Amino acid sequence: MFTGIVEELGEVVHLTDAGGDSAVLAVRGPLVTSDAAHGDSISVNGVCLTVIDNVDGVFTADVMGETLRRSSLGVLRPGGQVNLERAATVGSRLGGHLVQGHVDGVAQIVAREPADQWEVLRFSLPPELSRYVVEKGSITVDGVSLTVMAVTADTFEVGLIPTTLKLTVLGGKTVGDPVNLEVDVIAKYVEKMLGDRS
Missing domain, CATH: 2.40.30.20 (Elongation Factor Tu (Ef-tu); domain 3)
Structure with a gap:
């Protein structure tokens, strides 16, 4: 769950074809990766993605075909900027509204x-x-x-x-x-x- 309050602008490092209809997205975001661990959720331009790796301020996430079809993530290019937000925690402020990270x-x-x-x-x-x-x-x-x-x-x-x-x-x-x-x-x-x- 997210709040829709962007924490930082990240930079796309790469979007790599992972075979079939999936991809691997790598994004540089020093703030959101400061405490990110494997399995954590990060919203990338409103899409909830699961952190696979976090190395030197760059996290990677798998992106399945359904996500590529229903969102604009497929048009991302290296060097482009993306909105980033970590998942809300219990007790955190709800500055925006309840956001799932499930693109409609x-x-x-x-x-x-x-x-x-x-x-x-x-x-x-x-x-x-x-x-x-x-x-x-x-x-x-x-x-x-x-x-x-x-x-x-x-x-x-x-x-x-x-x-x-x-x-x-x-x-x-x-x-x-x-x-x-x-x-x-x-x-x-x-x-x-x-x-x-x-």
Whole structure:
């Protein structure tokens, strides 16, 4: 479980084909690796990955085909930046919202509108996810917990403050770039429970 508060920008060292439809991802992140052990969870652009090795500030993780198909991790290249967050611990602050690190879909940035001190980003909204996205609700974009400012049938908007622009990959993304989306898990559970009522 994560909170959607990015701890550091990591650097992709490599994404190597591991045979079949899997890969091995290596990421440099001195902060998140400072206490990372084999089997720990680290969110990489919103995708929960399991640490295999941690050597000199670089951790590696296996990425299975399902993850490559349902996220944008497959387009990562050496030298690129990624949002990193360690799993939350019992008693840690919940600064964002409950984030599982289970990507629901991939969207694209369709517009960026700069203001004096902040920026509005508009994203495409996959049809199968639109029912879970509500104005003033929470959504995770590339692992960042954000509040939805506006939503239509096929887009949603968020506002990014200077800190988010500076300390996450969202500050450097351009129109057309893919992003990982995770909708609020509570909405999915509510839908499931209401759907099962007779």
